[in-house]
Amino acid sequence: MNEQNKIAVLGGGSWATAIVKMLSENLETVGWYMRNEQAIEHIKENEHNPNYLRSAELNAEQLDLSSDINTTVANYDVLIFAIPSAFLMKEMEKLSISLNDKIIFSAIKGIVPETGLIIGEHFNQVHNIPLENIGVITGPCHAEEVAMERLSYLTIACQDETKASFVGTSLESWYIKTKISDDIIGTEYAAMLKNIYAIAAGIAHGLGYGDNFQSVLMSNAIREMKRFIKKVHKMKRNINNSAYLGDLLVTGYSIFSRNRQFGNMVGKGYTVKSAQIEMSMIAEGYYATESAFKIKENNGAKTPIIDTVYGILYKNKNPKKEFKKLADNLD
Amino acid sequence: MNEQNKIAVLGGGSWATAIVKMLSENLETVGWYMRNEQAIEHIKENEHNPNYLRSAELNAEQLDLSSDINTTVANYDVLIFAIPSAFLMKEMEKLSISLNDKIIFSAIKGIVPETGLIIGEHFNQVHNIPLENIGVITGPCHAEEVAMERLSYLTIACQDETKASFVGTSLESWYIKTKISDDIIGTEYAAMLKNIYAIAAGIAHGLGYGDNFQSVLMSNAIREMKRFIKKVHKMKRNINNSAYLGDLLVTGYSIFSRNRQFGNMVGKGYTVKSAQIEMSMIAEGYYATESAFKIKENNGAKTPIIDTVYGILYKNKNPKKEFKKLADNLD
Numbered sequence: 001m002n003e004q005n006k007i008a009v010l011g012g013g014s015w016a017t018a019i020v021k022m023l024s025e026n027l028e029t030v031g032w033y034m035r036n037e038q039a040i041e042h043i044k045e046n047e048h049n050p051n052y053l054r055s056a057e058l059n060a061e062q063l064d065l066s067s068d069i070n071t072t073v074a075n076y077d078v079l080i081f082a083i084p085s086a087f088l089m090k091e092m093e094k095l096s097i098s099l100n101d102k103i104i105f106s107a108i109k110g111i112v113p114e115t116g117l118i119i120g121e122h123f124n125q126v127h128n129i130p131l132e133n134i135g136v137i138t139g140p141c142h143a144e145e146v147a148m149e150r151l152s153y154l155t156i157a158c159q160d161e162t163k164a165s166f167v168g169t170s171l172e173s174w175y176i177k178t179k180i181s182d183d184i185i186g187t188e189y190a191a192m193l194k195n196i197y198a199i200a201a202g203i204a205h206g207l208g209y210g211d212n213f214q215s216v217l218m219s220n221a222i223r224e225m226k227r228f229i230k231k232v233h234k235m236k237r238n239i240n241n242s243a244y245l246g247d248l249l250v251t252g253y254s255i256f257s258r259n260r261q262f263g264n265m266v267g268k269g270y271t272v273k274s275a276q277i278e279m280s281m282i283a284e285g286y287y288a289t290e291s292a293f294k295i296k297e298n299n300g301a302k303t304p305i306i307d308t309v310y311g312i313l314y315k316n317k318n319p320k321k322e323f324k325k326l327a328d329n330l331d
Numbered sequence: 332m333n334e335q336n337k338i339a340v341l342g343g344g345s346w347a348t349a350i351v352k353m354l355s356e357n358l359e360t361v362g363w364y365m366r367n368e369q370a371i372e373h374i375k376e377n378e379h380n381p382n383y384l385r386s387a388e389l390n391a392e393q394l395d396l397s398s399d400i401n402t403t404v405a406n407y408d409v410l411i412f413a414i415p416s417a418f419l420m421k422e423m424e425k426l427s428i429s430l431n432d433k434i435i436f437s438a439i440k441g442i443v444p445e446t447g448l449i450i451g452e453h454f455n456q457v458h459n460i461p462l463e464n465i466g467v468i469t470g471p472c473h474a475e476e477v478a479m480e481r482l483s484y485l486t487i488a489c490q491d492e493t494k495a496s497f498v499g500t501s502l503e504s505w506y507i508k509t510k511i512s513d514d515i516i517g518t519e520y521a522a523m524l525k526n527i528y529a530i531a532a533g534i535a536h537g538l539g540y541g542d543n544f545q546s547v548l549m550s551n552a553i554r555e556m557k558r559f560i561k562k563v564h565k566m567k568r569n570i571n572n573s574a575y576l577g578d579l580l581v582t583g584y585s586i587f588s589r590n591r592q593f594g595n596m597v598g599k600g601y602t603v604k605s606a607q608i609e610m611s612m613i614a615e616g617y618y619a620t621e622s623a624f625k626i627k628e629n630n631g632a633k634t635p636i637i638d639t640v641y642g643i644l645y646k647n648k649n650p651k652k653e654f655k656k657l658a659d660n661l662d
Contacts, residue, residue: 140546141543142541142543145542145543151540151543152543153662177658177659177661177662210473210476211476211585212470212476212581213483214581215576215577216483216573219572219573219576220573222571222576223569223571223572238554240550240554240557240571241550241662242551242661242662246550249545249549250542250543253542253584254542327482327508328508330508330573331508
């Protein structure tokens with residue numbers, strides 16, 4: 001790895017925009033692929049993304065924008081994917097260029113619905129990227145606060161420490177601190193599981209549970225997350241590090257989290273379908289729930305919170321009754 | 332321990348009132364000492380505490396109210412103290428009756444300013460109560476949510492499990508779940524330390540740090556709490572249980588926490604003195620900070636957050652500069 005390794009971001013949403021902003025603090029040029037051509041024109045003219053994170057000021061001269069994924073992939077070595085997991089497969093189908101020798105960092109939090117894999121595993125198994133060329137960028141970090149340049153901490157995980165350091169250095173600035181980790185599997189599962197717990201927090205809120213219950217729910221959630229990740233990938237990790245507990249808290253306590261909002265609507269009595277229609281999107285945690293449930297059925301982790309959310313979202317169980325049962329299992 | 336052991340609450344504040352309400356769900360008679368005679372008359376007539384937690388409905392017939400601490404202590408076996416730690420010494424000076432054979436449960440979160448001891452230690456060392464007759468009632472639990480009968484979880488700690496169970500059973504109801512623990516020292520230190528971290532969260536908020544930082548602060552705080560408590564009383568405990576992490580979260584994330592409010596004012600530029608005058612009270616965490624700092628100076632625990640709060644509150648250091656330094660030490 002050296003300074004010549006060029007970095008591009010793939011995706012046009014809030015988190016992609018935030019990462020472009022962070023990289024722009026350090027790099028002369030940032031590659032940026034998004035499919036929306038109108039948004040690209042708007043950014044070039046007005047120096048902000050018209051659709052997401054509008055308050056983030058960008059410098060158009062630094063941006064090498066393209067609406068052709070192949071152009072961006074061809075010209076850059078380090079590719080940071082920030083495409084919602086539900087659209088990743090569709091975007092990857094457009095690729096005619098090999099990903100050999102590319103370094104892939106995932107800033108996606110979730111599961112690829114079609115394969116049921118977390119992003120790192122998906123790139124490894126479906127696209128044959130060797131694990132040492134795969135990394136993860138994880139929070140706790142709301143994109144909105146990056147736009148406001150409020151101090152935030154990122155964890156950059158990669159088995160190859162040099163690559164983690166390179167990406168970390170490219171992202172850090174006076175308002176971004178980075179930490180590197182070799183727990184690529186654990187950090188990615190944490191980022192996925194926290195969305196399920198945010199749905200749970202939302203359901204609880206929708207049902208009328210208060211702050212006392214929320215704190216008990218979160219304290220049980222981090223213990224459940226620890227058990228789950230330990231079954232999936234056993235290694236020495238401190239589950240109370242920011243990449244795990246911090247990420248859980250920033251999402252579980254955020255009224256802006258779409259997963260929490262989705263849960264809140266379900267708790268208030270919306271059907272899953274109508275909550276999704278009302279939100280005109282499907283929260284990441286929805287897919288994560290099914291996937292996590294399947295995984296734990298295989299490995300036997302004790303996950304009462306995931307089980308409860310799964311029953312409500314996929315088995316049409318009654319939220320009020322299920323949370324009453326769950327409450328008896330928390331401590 | 333048997334059903335005849337009679338329980339009284341000492342104190343007239345929100346938390347005392349909440350505990351009286353919980354006990355009233357189970358006991359025919361609840362002893363209740365408070366020094367304010369007018370409040371007692373009001374409760375007898377109107378069935379709510381006029382000064383604190385007014386929304387909690389009480390049944391006057393069940394209450395054995397007294398403004399004489401000696402009357403209450405004489406007539407009851409299990410005494411639940413919920414007097415603010417700053418006033419405990421003064422109240423105890425009124426006692427002419429022996430506490431021998433009494434079972435003392437502390438629902439006080441903090442340090443006795445005059446002795447620098449947590450409540451359990453204070454009763455043990457100053458009043459010669461044997462440790463097996465001392466217990467702790469701890470959250471996570473806002474009194475306000477008890478008044479609203481929102482599901483809440485308490486941890487009841489005592490070295491003597493029978494006593495913990497007895498008090499737990501007397502408190503639990505359809506909206507209160509209890510758990511027993513033998514970690515009387517750890518749970519009490521957790522309840523004290525969380526107030527310091529709530530002050531830290533408040534200072535950060537006052538200085539303009541956002542939710543991303545808050546989640547990193549809390550994730551560092553729970554690790555710091557673990558190190559601190561381990562030095563004070565080493566035993567096997569899961570710091571992510573509700574009595575530790577849950578209690579930290581319910582306070583650290585609460586905009587109603589007086590400790591957090593106090594910190595917020597300090598972060599916004601109030602002097603410590605003027606913040607205290609403005610709030611017309613001294614937040615528990617203020618005393619806890621000095622005491623915790625002294626303890627860690629003795630035992631060598633690494634406590635960057637406590638050190639920072641101590642420097643700001645007691646050494647007149649600049650909050651902005653100190654938090655900038657602290658931020659470099661978090662991860």
